[in-house]
Amino acid sequence: MFMIRNVHILAKKFSRIRFISTSLPRTEEISEKYIDEILTSDIEYNQLTNEFIPLSKSHKCLVLQPFVKWGPRKLTITPSEQLEEAVALIKTLPSWNVADTIAVPLESLDRKTLFKSGTMERLKNMIQKSPDITAVFVNTSNMKRVTSDILHENFRIPILDRYRVVIQILKIHATTKHAKLQVALAELYFIRRKAETDRVFATADKEKLKLIFQSREQKLKKAIQRLRDERKLLRSNRRKLDYPTVAVVGYTNAGKTCLIKALTGEKSLQPRNQLFATLDVTVHSGVLPSGLKVLYVDTVGFLTDLPTNLLECFNATLEDAVLADVILHIQDLASTCFEYKRDHVVKTLLDLGSETDDVDITDKIFNVGNKCDLINDIKDDKLLRISAKLNIGLNELREELEKLILKTTSRHLMTIKVENGGHEIRWLYKNATVVSEHADENNSQRINAKVIITDSNLQKFKHAFLKRK
Numbered sequence: 001m002f003m004i005r006n007v008h009i010l011a012k013k014f015s016r017i018r019f020i021s022t023s024l025p026r027t028e029e030i031s032e033k034y035i036d037e038i039l040t041s042d043i044e045y046n047q048l049t050n051e052f053i054p055l056s057k058s059h060k061c062l063v064l065q066p067f068v069k070w071g072p073r074k075l076t077i078t079p080s081e082q083l084e085e086a087v088a089l090i091k092t093l094p095s096w097n098v099a100d101t102i103a104v105p106l107e108s109l110d111r112k113t114l115f116k117s118g119t120m121e122r123l124k125n126m127i128q129k130s131p132d133i134t135a136v137f138v139n140t141s142n143m144k145r146v147t148s149d150i151l152h153e154n155f156r157i158p159i160l161d162r163y164r165v166v167i168q169i170l171k172i173h174a175t176t177k178h179a180k181l182q183v184a185l186a187e188l189y190f191i192r193r194k195a196e197t198d199r200v201f202a203t204a205d206k207e208k209l210k211l212i213f214q215s216r217e218q219k220l221k222k223a224i225q226r227l228r229d230e231r232k233l234l235r236s237n238r239r240k241l242d243y244p245t246v247a248v249v250g251y252t253n254a255g256k257t258c259l260i261k262a263l264t265g266e267k268s269l270q271p272r273n274q275l276f277a278t279l280d281v282t283v284h285s286g287v288l289p290s291g292l293k294v295l296y297v298d299t300v301g302f303l304t305d306l307p308t309n310l311l312e313c314f315n316a317t318l319e320d321a322v323l324a325d326v327i328l329h330i331q332d333l334a335s336t337c338f339e340y341k342r343d344h345v346v347k348t349l350l351d352l353g354s355e356t357d358d359v360d361i362t363d364k365i366f367n368v369g370n371k372c373d374l375i376n377d378i379k380d381d382k383l384l385r386i387s388a389k390l391n392i393g394l395n396e397l398r399e400e401l402e403k404l405i406l407k408t409t410s411r412h413l414m415t416i417k418v419e420n421g422g423h424e425i426r427w428l429y430k431n432a433t434v435v436s437e438h439a440d441e442n443n444s445q446r447i448n449a450k451v452i453i454t455d456s457n458l459q460k461f462k463h464a465f466l467k468r469k
């Protein structure tokens with residue numbers, strides 16, 4: 001009842017608030033200060049957030065996994081695997097714990113009360129007998145308001161669904177402005193849906209709420225657009241530098257950040273045994289066996305069964321991934337539902353590829369199996385097995401990556417005979433990667449330069465030097 005009574009008070013307070021509409025600046029005029037203000041001082045909206053999704057400092061949860069025993073809604077992931085992921089989600093939140101877990105078989109997930117009366121009673125008794133349970137986490141993507149109210153009336157403690165828990169994690173883990181804005185947008189969609197279905201608001205108040213939500217959505221989208229434009233600029237600057245990019249993607253906790261740390265030696269990177277540890281796209285430089293410099297892009301991890309609104313916010317951050325020269329898909333060999341997670345990532349990537357660039361990205365995806373130190377059986381013999389943590393298989397990975405990069409970026413690894421200290425070698429140092437130089441045995445005036453050069457620069461080189469001869 002606590003939550004419902006609060007919303008009543010809010011509805012009363014709310015009818016006294018006057019909504020002041022302010023005009024939005026143009027995208028290019030949006031300043032850092034403006035972004036800070038959206039995130040911290042939107043008073044009317046912050047009041048709504050506190051009421052609809054109060055951030056609890058700690059909870060002891062009963063993790064409840066409803067599952068359909070048979071029929072088309074039956075999933076390839078087992079209920080115990082789903083429970084395992086749900087427990088990991090809760091444990092990611094500081095000071096949150098799991099009191100108990102239970103998988104509940106259902107005929108369908110569409111019943112308004114979710115459970116039949118017998119099961120409801122059993123669960124009610126179980127919760128009443130365990131006073132240390134302070135919340136129930138029902139691991140479904142987006143529970144209907146009516147269902148959550150019915151469960152709350154029965155269990156008398158807060159009811160959380162997957163959307164609510166994931167948002168809580170994202171709020172804690174978001175550190176950069178872009179991540180914070182994306183999370184704020186996902187949260188707005190969540191609160192709007194709740195408020196729209198709330199019966200305690202009068203129609204006039206609902207109109208006012210609608211204006212607050214609309215205004216906030218516009219502000220957030222504009223600010224996100226500004227940061228996206230900035231990222232686009234950074235991307236095109238990177239292209240001008242002509243360094244190939246490798247996007248490291250995969251399910252959350254697969255070891256993406258750990259792998260980039262191992263490949264680049266960058267100490268600032270912090271792999272963590274948490275879901276959604278990384279919420280920002282960051283770029284780190286590394287060197288391939290031939291000396292070619294590459295940029296590794298760390299990305300946000302994937303998670304199945306998220307509502308579309310939340311997914312949209314994530315997908316925006318994956319633009320960099322789809323546009324990279326190579327997509328390194330890292331899979332956790334030790335994870336229980338390995339195939340299920342792999343298929344989810346591949347499907348999302350292919351969908352994103354066709355949306356963003358309308359291209360088939362299959363040829364530039366490279367699959368690796370990480371955490372080989374934890375298992376002995378070979379799950380997929382086509383996968384290159386590595387351990388980012390113990391540095392196993394990383395040299396082979398670098399070699400394979402280099403081959404694929406040369407192919408996808410139309411680069412050539414070749415030896416060119418040039419004059420020692422002449423224009424040509426200077427040009428090559430400027431426009432290609434010179435891997436090594438060896439004196440020509442037959443002519444001391446000339447050297448053999450081993451270079452990596454793009455197709456277009458090779459044409460330029462030929463045009464500038466070979467045609468003149």
Ligand SMILES: Nc1nc2c(ncn2[C@@H]2O[C@H](COP(=O)(O)OP(=O)(O)OP(=O)(O)O)[C@@H](O)[C@H]2O)c(=O)[nH]1
Nearest residue numbers: 253254255256257258271272276277278301388389
């Ligand atoms: N045993 C073992 N553990 C690993 C290996 N690679 C990564 N880990 C561990 O797996 C956990 C997750 O690693 P991260 O690199 O943070 O995973 P991520 O894919 O970046 O996760 P998100 O950012 O949440 O998407 C950390 O505790 C790592 O130490 C490995 O090869 N072997």
Ligand SMILES: [Mg+2]
Nearest residue numbers: 256257277278
């Ligand atoms: Mg990470």
